Amino acid sequence: MNAPAGTFAPWQQRIYAQACAALDAGRLGHALLFAGPAQLGKRDVAVRMAQRLLCEQRHEDGEPCGQCRGCHLFAAGTHPDYQFISFIPNKEGTRLRTEIIIEQVRELSQRLSLTPQYGGAQVVIIDPAEAINHAASNALLKTLEEPVSGRYLWLVTAHPARLSATIRSRCQKLEFRLPPQDESLSWLRSRGHADAAAREALDAARGHPGLAHEWLQGTGLAVRREVAGDLAKLARGEIAVAETAQRWSADEDLELRLRHAADLALAEAGRLTDPVRASSLAAWFDQANRVRDLLRTTVRADLAVVELLLAWRGAGAAGGSTGGTRG
Known part of the structure:
Protein backbone atom coordinates (compact mmCIF):
# COMPACT_ATOMS: atom_id res chain seq x y z
CA MET A 1 0.00 0.00 0.00
CA PHE A 176 -9.72 -3.41 -13.63
CA ARG A 177 -9.50 -6.33 -16.06
CA LEU A 178 -7.20 -9.33 -16.24
CA PRO A 179 -4.15 -8.32 -18.28
CA PRO A 180 -2.84 -10.15 -21.37
CA GLN A 181 -1.02 -13.40 -20.66
CA ASP A 182 2.37 -12.15 -21.84
CA GLU A 183 2.15 -9.15 -19.53
CA SER A 184 1.11 -11.34 -16.61
CA LEU A 185 3.94 -13.80 -17.21
CA SER A 186 6.47 -10.98 -17.48
CA TRP A 187 5.23 -9.52 -14.19
CA LEU A 188 5.33 -12.90 -12.45
CA ARG A 189 8.91 -13.44 -13.63
CA SER A 190 9.80 -9.98 -12.36
CA ARG A 191 8.54 -11.09 -8.95
CA GLY A 192 11.15 -13.85 -8.95
CA HIS A 193 9.08 -16.81 -10.14
CA ALA A 194 10.56 -19.32 -12.58
CA ASP A 195 8.97 -19.32 -16.02
CA ALA A 196 7.58 -22.86 -15.87
CA ALA A 197 6.05 -22.34 -12.42
CA ALA A 198 4.65 -18.96 -13.47
CA ARG A 199 2.97 -20.49 -16.51
CA GLU A 200 1.51 -23.35 -14.47
CA ALA A 201 0.18 -21.01 -11.79
CA LEU A 202 -1.22 -18.52 -14.29
CA ASP A 203 -2.98 -21.32 -16.16
CA ALA A 204 -4.41 -22.66 -12.89
CA ALA A 205 -5.54 -19.15 -11.89
CA ARG A 206 -7.27 -18.69 -15.26
CA GLY A 207 -5.05 -15.80 -16.24
CA HIS A 208 -5.18 -13.95 -12.90
CA PRO A 209 -1.63 -12.76 -12.11
CA GLY A 210 -2.37 -11.64 -8.56
CA LEU A 211 -3.86 -15.00 -7.65
CA ALA A 212 -1.04 -16.86 -9.39
CA HIS A 213 1.50 -14.80 -7.44
CA GLU A 214 -0.24 -15.60 -4.15
CA TRP A 215 -0.27 -19.31 -4.91
CA LEU A 216 3.39 -19.28 -5.93
CA GLN A 217 4.40 -17.36 -2.81
CA GLY A 218 2.53 -19.74 -0.54
CA THR A 219 1.24 -23.28 -0.84
CA GLY A 220 -1.70 -22.64 -3.15
CA LEU A 221 -0.24 -24.41 -6.18
CA ALA A 222 0.92 -27.38 -4.08
CA VAL A 223 -2.58 -27.64 -2.59
CA ARG A 224 -4.05 -27.68 -6.09
CA ARG A 225 -1.78 -30.55 -7.11
CA GLU A 226 -2.75 -32.45 -3.98
CA VAL A 227 -6.46 -31.92 -4.65
CA ALA A 228 -6.10 -33.06 -8.27
CA GLY A 229 -4.36 -36.22 -7.12
CA ASP A 230 -6.96 -36.90 -4.44
CA LEU A 231 -9.87 -36.52 -6.88
CA ALA A 232 -8.25 -38.89 -9.34
CA LYS A 233 -7.59 -41.49 -6.62
CA LEU A 234 -11.12 -41.14 -5.24
CA ALA A 235 -12.60 -41.75 -8.67
CA ARG A 236 -10.52 -44.92 -8.99
CA GLY A 237 -11.40 -46.06 -5.46
CA GLU A 238 -7.78 -45.95 -4.30
CA ILE A 239 -8.39 -43.81 -1.17
CA ALA A 240 -11.23 -43.60 1.36
CA VAL A 241 -13.77 -40.78 1.25
CA ALA A 242 -14.02 -40.24 5.02
CA GLU A 243 -10.27 -40.19 5.49
CA THR A 244 -9.81 -37.74 2.61
CA ALA A 245 -12.58 -35.47 3.90
CA GLN A 246 -11.00 -35.44 7.35
CA ARG A 247 -7.61 -34.55 5.89
CA TRP A 248 -9.08 -31.78 3.75
CA SER A 249 -10.91 -30.33 6.76
CA ALA A 250 -7.97 -30.54 9.17
CA ASP A 251 -6.41 -27.15 8.46
CA GLU A 252 -7.15 -23.64 7.21
CA ASP A 253 -6.84 -24.63 3.53
CA LEU A 254 -10.27 -26.26 3.18
CA GLU A 255 -11.84 -23.32 1.33
CA LEU A 256 -8.89 -23.25 -1.05
CA ARG A 257 -9.13 -27.02 -1.60
CA LEU A 258 -12.81 -26.71 -2.45
CA ARG A 259 -12.09 -23.84 -4.80
CA HIS A 260 -9.46 -25.88 -6.60
CA ALA A 261 -11.70 -28.95 -6.67
CA ALA A 262 -14.58 -27.01 -8.23
CA ASP A 263 -12.26 -25.42 -10.77
CA LEU A 264 -10.67 -28.75 -11.71
CA ALA A 265 -14.12 -30.29 -12.22
CA LEU A 266 -15.21 -27.41 -14.45
CA ALA A 267 -12.00 -27.60 -16.47
CA GLU A 268 -12.45 -31.33 -16.92
CA ALA A 269 -16.06 -30.81 -18.05
CA GLY A 270 -14.86 -28.35 -20.67
CA ARG A 271 -12.55 -30.95 -22.19
CA LEU A 272 -15.17 -33.72 -22.48
CA THR A 273 -17.21 -34.61 -25.53
CA ASP A 274 -19.67 -36.78 -23.57
CA PRO A 275 -22.56 -34.42 -22.65
CA VAL A 276 -23.78 -36.67 -19.82
CA ARG A 277 -20.44 -36.71 -18.02
CA ALA A 278 -19.92 -33.02 -18.71
CA SER A 279 -23.32 -32.26 -17.17
CA SER A 280 -22.48 -34.43 -14.15
CA LEU A 281 -19.23 -32.54 -13.60
CA ALA A 282 -20.98 -29.19 -13.93
CA ALA A 283 -23.49 -30.25 -11.28
CA TRP A 284 -20.66 -31.35 -8.99
CA PHE A 285 -18.99 -27.96 -9.57
CA ASP A 286 -22.15 -26.29 -8.26
CA GLN A 287 -22.25 -28.66 -5.28
CA ALA A 288 -18.61 -27.88 -4.41
CA ASN A 289 -19.36 -24.17 -4.43
CA ARG A 290 -22.39 -24.69 -2.20
CA VAL A 291 -20.15 -26.46 0.30
CA ARG A 292 -17.77 -23.47 0.15
CA ASP A 293 -20.72 -21.26 1.12
CA LEU A 294 -21.59 -23.63 3.99
CA LEU A 295 -18.17 -22.98 5.53
CA ARG A 296 -19.50 -19.57 6.59
CA THR A 297 -22.28 -21.23 8.60
CA THR A 298 -22.38 -23.51 11.63
CA VAL A 299 -22.69 -26.67 9.52
CA ARG A 300 -19.95 -29.19 10.26
CA ALA A 301 -17.50 -28.81 7.41
CA ASP A 302 -16.17 -32.36 7.50
CA LEU A 303 -19.66 -33.86 7.06
CA ALA A 304 -20.41 -31.59 4.13
CA VAL A 305 -17.11 -32.55 2.52
CA VAL A 306 -17.83 -36.26 3.02
CA GLU A 307 -21.10 -35.86 1.14
CA LEU A 308 -19.36 -33.93 -1.62
CA LEU A 309 -16.59 -36.50 -2.08
CA LEU A 310 -19.08 -39.37 -2.01
CA ALA A 311 -20.88 -37.68 -4.89
CA TRP A 312 -17.58 -37.40 -6.75
CA ARG A 313 -16.66 -41.04 -6.24
CA GLY A 314 -20.19 -42.23 -6.96
CA ALA A 315 -20.28 -40.45 -10.29
CA GLY A 316 -16.84 -41.78 -11.24
CA ALA A 317 -16.59 -38.50 -13.11
CA ALA A 318 -12.89 -37.93 -13.14
CA GLY A 319 -11.75 -41.23 -14.53
CA GLY A 320 -8.36 -40.42 -13.04
CA SER A 321 -7.83 -37.55 -15.47
CA THR A 322 -7.72 -34.69 -13.02
CA GLY A 323 -4.16 -35.42 -12.03
CA GLY A 324 -2.88 -32.26 -13.70
CA THR A 325 -3.21 -28.67 -12.58
CA ARG A 326 -4.58 -27.24 -15.77
CA GLY A 327 -7.67 -25.07 -15.56
Whole structure:
Protein backbone atom coordinates (compact mmCIF):
# COMPACT_ATOMS: atom_id res chain seq x y z
CA MET A 1 0.00 0.00 0.00
CA ASN A 2 1.13 3.53 -0.79
CA ALA A 3 3.99 2.23 -2.92
CA PRO A 4 5.47 4.61 -5.49
CA ALA A 5 3.56 4.50 -8.76
CA GLY A 6 6.67 3.16 -10.47
CA THR A 7 6.27 -0.07 -8.52
CA PHE A 8 2.75 -0.63 -9.79
CA ALA A 9 2.06 -3.61 -11.99
CA PRO A 10 1.51 -2.52 -15.61
CA TRP A 11 -2.28 -2.89 -15.41
CA GLN A 12 -2.35 -0.76 -12.27
CA GLN A 13 -0.14 1.89 -13.81
CA ARG A 14 -2.41 2.21 -16.86
CA ILE A 15 -5.53 2.84 -14.81
CA TYR A 16 -3.69 5.10 -12.38
CA ALA A 17 -2.32 7.27 -15.20
CA GLN A 18 -5.71 7.50 -16.92
CA ALA A 19 -7.54 8.31 -13.70
CA CYS A 20 -5.02 10.94 -12.62
CA ALA A 21 -5.16 12.63 -16.03
CA ALA A 22 -8.95 12.78 -15.78
CA LEU A 23 -8.74 13.98 -12.20
CA ASP A 24 -6.29 16.77 -13.04
CA ALA A 25 -8.48 17.82 -15.98
CA GLY A 26 -11.58 17.94 -13.80
CA ARG A 27 -13.26 15.10 -15.70
CA LEU A 28 -13.40 12.65 -12.82
CA GLY A 29 -16.52 12.63 -10.70
CA HIS A 30 -16.52 12.83 -6.92
CA ALA A 31 -17.82 9.24 -6.63
CA LEU A 32 -15.67 6.49 -8.13
CA LEU A 33 -16.18 2.73 -8.27
CA PHE A 34 -12.89 0.80 -8.44
CA ALA A 35 -14.20 -2.53 -9.74
CA GLY A 36 -12.59 -5.74 -10.92
CA PRO A 37 -11.32 -9.13 -9.77
CA ALA A 38 -9.76 -9.38 -6.32
CA GLN A 39 -5.98 -9.08 -6.00
CA LEU A 40 -5.41 -6.81 -8.98
CA GLY A 41 -4.36 -3.89 -6.78
CA LYS A 42 -7.50 -1.74 -6.87
CA ARG A 43 -7.04 -0.48 -3.32
CA ASP A 44 -3.40 0.44 -3.93
CA VAL A 45 -4.40 2.61 -6.89
CA ALA A 46 -7.18 4.31 -4.91
CA VAL A 47 -4.88 5.01 -1.96
CA ARG A 48 -2.16 6.39 -4.23
CA MET A 49 -4.66 8.72 -5.88
CA ALA A 50 -5.77 9.90 -2.45
CA GLN A 51 -2.19 10.71 -1.49
CA ARG A 52 -1.76 12.59 -4.76
CA LEU A 53 -4.83 14.71 -3.99
CA LEU A 54 -3.76 15.48 -0.44
CA CYS A 55 -0.09 16.28 -1.16
CA GLU A 56 0.70 19.97 -0.65
CA GLN A 57 3.81 20.10 -2.84
CA ARG A 58 3.31 17.75 -5.77
CA HIS A 59 6.13 17.21 -8.25
CA GLU A 60 5.90 18.60 -11.76
CA ASP A 61 4.48 15.32 -13.00
CA GLY A 62 1.75 15.53 -10.37
CA GLU A 63 3.11 12.81 -8.15
CA PRO A 64 3.07 13.34 -4.36
CA CYS A 65 6.32 14.65 -2.93
CA GLY A 66 6.42 12.33 0.07
CA GLN A 67 7.97 15.10 2.20
CA CYS A 68 5.28 17.68 2.94
CA ARG A 69 3.05 17.79 6.00
CA GLY A 70 0.19 16.17 4.08
CA CYS A 71 2.34 13.28 2.86
CA HIS A 72 3.81 12.66 6.32
CA LEU A 73 0.36 12.60 7.92
CA PHE A 74 -0.97 10.38 5.15
CA ALA A 75 1.88 7.89 5.61
CA ALA A 76 1.23 7.86 9.35
CA GLY A 77 -2.48 7.23 8.82
CA THR A 78 -3.46 10.41 10.65
CA HIS A 79 -4.36 12.83 7.84
CA PRO A 80 -7.54 14.60 9.00
CA ASP A 81 -8.92 14.84 5.45
CA TYR A 82 -8.54 11.15 4.63
CA GLN A 83 -10.56 8.22 5.89
CA PHE A 84 -10.35 4.53 5.02
CA ILE A 85 -13.45 2.54 5.93
CA SER A 86 -13.55 -1.23 6.25
CA PHE A 87 -14.71 -3.74 8.86
CA ILE A 88 -14.74 -2.60 12.48
CA PRO A 89 -14.92 -4.68 15.69
CA ASN A 90 -18.32 -5.80 16.96
CA LYS A 91 -19.80 -4.30 20.13
CA GLU A 92 -18.06 -6.88 22.30
CA GLY A 93 -14.74 -6.26 20.59
CA THR A 94 -14.28 -10.00 20.09
CA ARG A 95 -14.11 -10.07 16.30
CA LEU A 96 -14.50 -7.93 13.21
CA ARG A 97 -17.92 -7.41 11.75
CA THR A 98 -18.71 -8.90 8.35
CA GLU A 99 -20.66 -5.83 7.20
CA ILE A 100 -20.07 -2.11 6.90
CA ILE A 101 -22.81 -0.57 9.01
CA ILE A 102 -24.90 2.58 8.96
CA GLU A 103 -22.98 4.27 11.80
CA GLN A 104 -19.84 4.18 9.67
CA VAL A 105 -21.64 5.75 6.72
CA ARG A 106 -23.20 8.44 8.89
CA GLU A 107 -19.75 9.31 10.22
CA LEU A 108 -18.25 9.63 6.75
CA SER A 109 -21.21 11.73 5.57
CA GLN A 110 -20.73 14.09 8.49
CA ARG A 111 -17.01 14.33 7.76
CA LEU A 112 -17.58 15.10 4.08
CA SER A 113 -19.99 17.88 5.02
CA LEU A 114 -17.19 19.73 6.84
CA THR A 115 -14.57 22.01 5.34
CA PRO A 116 -11.26 20.20 4.75
CA GLN A 117 -8.93 20.98 7.66
CA TYR A 118 -6.00 21.66 5.34
CA GLY A 119 -8.03 23.56 2.77
CA GLY A 120 -7.55 21.06 -0.05
CA ALA A 121 -9.58 17.94 -0.70
CA GLN A 122 -11.24 15.29 1.39
CA VAL A 123 -11.11 11.63 0.42
CA VAL A 124 -13.01 8.64 1.81
CA ILE A 125 -12.30 5.10 0.56
CA ILE A 126 -14.65 2.19 1.35
CA ASP A 127 -13.26 -1.32 0.85
CA PRO A 128 -14.88 -3.82 0.40
CA ALA A 129 -17.84 -1.78 -0.80
CA GLU A 130 -20.01 -4.85 -1.41
CA ALA A 131 -20.06 -5.34 2.38
CA ILE A 132 -22.15 -2.20 2.91
CA ASN A 133 -25.41 -3.46 4.41
CA HIS A 134 -28.89 -2.35 3.33
CA ALA A 135 -29.37 0.40 5.90
CA ALA A 136 -25.88 1.75 5.25
CA SER A 137 -26.52 1.69 1.48
CA ASN A 138 -29.59 3.86 1.89
CA ALA A 139 -27.62 6.33 3.99
CA LEU A 140 -24.78 6.34 1.48
CA LEU A 141 -27.14 7.26 -1.34
CA LYS A 142 -27.89 10.58 0.31
CA THR A 143 -24.19 11.46 0.28
CA LEU A 144 -23.79 10.35 -3.33
CA GLU A 145 -26.78 12.39 -4.43
CA GLU A 146 -25.45 15.59 -2.85
CA PRO A 147 -21.85 15.92 -4.09
CA VAL A 148 -19.71 18.75 -2.72
CA SER A 149 -16.76 20.17 -4.62
CA GLY A 150 -13.42 18.80 -3.42
CA ARG A 151 -15.02 15.88 -1.57
CA TYR A 152 -14.30 12.42 -2.96
CA LEU A 153 -15.97 9.13 -2.09
CA TRP A 154 -14.36 6.06 -3.64
CA LEU A 155 -15.76 2.52 -3.46
CA VAL A 156 -13.50 -0.50 -4.00
CA THR A 157 -15.08 -3.84 -4.83
CA ALA A 158 -14.44 -7.19 -6.47
CA HIS A 159 -18.23 -7.77 -6.63
CA PRO A 160 -19.91 -4.66 -8.06
CA ALA A 161 -23.12 -6.57 -8.79
CA ARG A 162 -23.67 -6.90 -5.03
CA LEU A 163 -23.97 -3.13 -4.75
CA SER A 164 -27.38 -1.61 -5.35
CA ALA A 165 -28.01 -0.51 -8.93
CA THR A 166 -28.72 2.99 -7.64
CA ILE A 167 -25.33 3.28 -5.97
CA ARG A 168 -23.58 1.96 -9.09
CA SER A 169 -25.41 4.50 -11.22
CA ARG A 170 -24.14 7.35 -9.03
CA CYS A 171 -20.49 6.34 -9.45
CA GLN A 172 -18.01 6.73 -12.27
CA LYS A 173 -16.47 3.31 -12.90
CA LEU A 174 -12.77 2.49 -13.08
CA GLU A 175 -12.67 -1.10 -14.26
CA PHE A 176 -9.72 -3.41 -13.63
CA ARG A 177 -9.50 -6.33 -16.06
CA LEU A 178 -7.20 -9.33 -16.24
CA PRO A 179 -4.15 -8.32 -18.28
CA PRO A 180 -2.84 -10.15 -21.37
CA GLN A 181 -1.02 -13.40 -20.66
CA ASP A 182 2.37 -12.15 -21.84
CA GLU A 183 2.15 -9.15 -19.53
CA SER A 184 1.11 -11.34 -16.61
CA LEU A 185 3.94 -13.80 -17.21
CA SER A 186 6.47 -10.98 -17.48
CA TRP A 187 5.23 -9.52 -14.19
CA LEU A 188 5.33 -12.90 -12.45
CA ARG A 189 8.91 -13.44 -13.63
CA SER A 190 9.80 -9.98 -12.36
CA ARG A 191 8.54 -11.09 -8.95
CA GLY A 192 11.15 -13.85 -8.95
CA HIS A 193 9.08 -16.81 -10.14
CA ALA A 194 10.56 -19.32 -12.58
CA ASP A 195 8.97 -19.32 -16.02
CA ALA A 196 7.58 -22.86 -15.87
CA ALA A 197 6.05 -22.34 -12.42
CA ALA A 198 4.65 -18.96 -13.47
CA ARG A 199 2.97 -20.49 -16.51
CA GLU A 200 1.51 -23.35 -14.47
CA ALA A 201 0.18 -21.01 -11.79
CA LEU A 202 -1.22 -18.52 -14.29
CA ASP A 203 -2.98 -21.32 -16.16
CA ALA A 204 -4.41 -22.66 -12.89
CA ALA A 205 -5.54 -19.15 -11.89
CA ARG A 206 -7.27 -18.69 -15.26
CA GLY A 207 -5.05 -15.80 -16.24
CA HIS A 208 -5.18 -13.95 -12.90
CA PRO A 209 -1.63 -12.76 -12.11
CA GLY A 210 -2.37 -11.64 -8.56
CA LEU A 211 -3.86 -15.00 -7.65
CA ALA A 212 -1.04 -16.86 -9.39
CA HIS A 213 1.50 -14.80 -7.44
CA GLU A 214 -0.24 -15.60 -4.15
CA TRP A 215 -0.27 -19.31 -4.91
CA LEU A 216 3.39 -19.28 -5.93
CA GLN A 217 4.40 -17.36 -2.81
CA GLY A 218 2.53 -19.74 -0.54
CA THR A 219 1.24 -23.28 -0.84
CA GLY A 220 -1.70 -22.64 -3.15
CA LEU A 221 -0.24 -24.41 -6.18
CA ALA A 222 0.92 -27.38 -4.08
CA VAL A 223 -2.58 -27.64 -2.59
CA ARG A 224 -4.05 -27.68 -6.09
CA ARG A 225 -1.78 -30.55 -7.11
CA GLU A 226 -2.75 -32.45 -3.98
CA VAL A 227 -6.46 -31.92 -4.65
CA ALA A 228 -6.10 -33.06 -8.27
CA GLY A 229 -4.36 -36.22 -7.12
CA ASP A 230 -6.96 -36.90 -4.44
CA LEU A 231 -9.87 -36.52 -6.88
CA ALA A 232 -8.25 -38.89 -9.34
CA LYS A 233 -7.59 -41.49 -6.62
CA LEU A 234 -11.12 -41.14 -5.24
CA ALA A 235 -12.60 -41.75 -8.67
CA ARG A 236 -10.52 -44.92 -8.99
CA GLY A 237 -11.40 -46.06 -5.46
CA GLU A 238 -7.78 -45.95 -4.30
CA ILE A 239 -8.39 -43.81 -1.17
CA ALA A 240 -11.23 -43.60 1.36
CA VAL A 241 -13.77 -40.78 1.25
CA ALA A 242 -14.02 -40.24 5.02
CA GLU A 243 -10.27 -40.19 5.49
CA THR A 244 -9.81 -37.74 2.61
CA ALA A 245 -12.58 -35.47 3.90
CA GLN A 246 -11.00 -35.44 7.35
CA ARG A 247 -7.61 -34.55 5.89
CA TRP A 248 -9.08 -31.78 3.75
CA SER A 249 -10.91 -30.33 6.76
CA ALA A 250 -7.97 -30.54 9.17
CA ASP A 251 -6.41 -27.15 8.46
CA GLU A 252 -7.15 -23.64 7.21
CA ASP A 253 -6.84 -24.63 3.53
CA LEU A 254 -10.27 -26.26 3.18
CA GLU A 255 -11.84 -23.32 1.33
CA LEU A 256 -8.89 -23.25 -1.05
CA ARG A 257 -9.13 -27.02 -1.60
CA LEU A 258 -12.81 -26.71 -2.45
CA ARG A 259 -12.09 -23.84 -4.80
CA HIS A 260 -9.46 -25.88 -6.60
CA ALA A 261 -11.70 -28.95 -6.67
CA ALA A 262 -14.58 -27.01 -8.23
CA ASP A 263 -12.26 -25.42 -10.77
CA LEU A 264 -10.67 -28.75 -11.71
CA ALA A 265 -14.12 -30.29 -12.22
CA LEU A 266 -15.21 -27.41 -14.45
CA ALA A 267 -12.00 -27.60 -16.47
CA GLU A 268 -12.45 -31.33 -16.92
CA ALA A 269 -16.06 -30.81 -18.05
CA GLY A 270 -14.86 -28.35 -20.67
CA ARG A 271 -12.55 -30.95 -22.19
CA LEU A 272 -15.17 -33.72 -22.48
CA THR A 273 -17.21 -34.61 -25.53
CA ASP A 274 -19.67 -36.78 -23.57
CA PRO A 275 -22.56 -34.42 -22.65
CA VAL A 276 -23.78 -36.67 -19.82
CA ARG A 277 -20.44 -36.71 -18.02
CA ALA A 278 -19.92 -33.02 -18.71
CA SER A 279 -23.32 -32.26 -17.17
CA SER A 280 -22.48 -34.43 -14.15
CA LEU A 281 -19.23 -32.54 -13.60
CA ALA A 282 -20.98 -29.19 -13.93
CA ALA A 283 -23.49 -30.25 -11.28
CA TRP A 284 -20.66 -31.35 -8.99
CA PHE A 285 -18.99 -27.96 -9.57
CA ASP A 286 -22.15 -26.29 -8.26
CA GLN A 287 -22.25 -28.66 -5.28
CA ALA A 288 -18.61 -27.88 -4.41
CA ASN A 289 -19.36 -24.17 -4.43
CA ARG A 290 -22.39 -24.69 -2.20
CA VAL A 291 -20.15 -26.46 0.30
CA ARG A 292 -17.77 -23.47 0.15
CA ASP A 293 -20.72 -21.26 1.12
CA LEU A 294 -21.59 -23.63 3.99
CA LEU A 295 -18.17 -22.98 5.53
CA ARG A 296 -19.50 -19.57 6.59
CA THR A 297 -22.28 -21.23 8.60
CA THR A 298 -22.38 -23.51 11.63
CA VAL A 299 -22.69 -26.67 9.52
CA ARG A 300 -19.95 -29.19 10.26
CA ALA A 301 -17.50 -28.81 7.41
CA ASP A 302 -16.17 -32.36 7.50
CA LEU A 303 -19.66 -33.86 7.06
CA ALA A 304 -20.41 -31.59 4.13
CA VAL A 305 -17.11 -32.55 2.52
CA VAL A 306 -17.83 -36.26 3.02
CA GLU A 307 -21.10 -35.86 1.14
CA LEU A 308 -19.36 -33.93 -1.62
CA LEU A 309 -16.59 -36.50 -2.08
CA LEU A 310 -19.08 -39.37 -2.01
CA ALA A 311 -20.88 -37.68 -4.89
CA TRP A 312 -17.58 -37.40 -6.75
CA ARG A 313 -16.66 -41.04 -6.24
CA GLY A 314 -20.19 -42.23 -6.96
CA ALA A 315 -20.28 -40.45 -10.29
CA GLY A 316 -16.84 -41.78 -11.24
CA ALA A 317 -16.59 -38.50 -13.11
CA ALA A 318 -12.89 -37.93 -13.14
CA GLY A 319 -11.75 -41.23 -14.53
CA GLY A 320 -8.36 -40.42 -13.04
CA SER A 321 -7.83 -37.55 -15.47
CA THR A 322 -7.72 -34.69 -13.02
CA GLY A 323 -4.16 -35.42 -12.03
CA GLY A 324 -2.88 -32.26 -13.70
CA THR A 325 -3.21 -28.67 -12.58
CA ARG A 326 -4.58 -27.24 -15.77
CA GLY A 327 -7.67 -25.07 -15.56
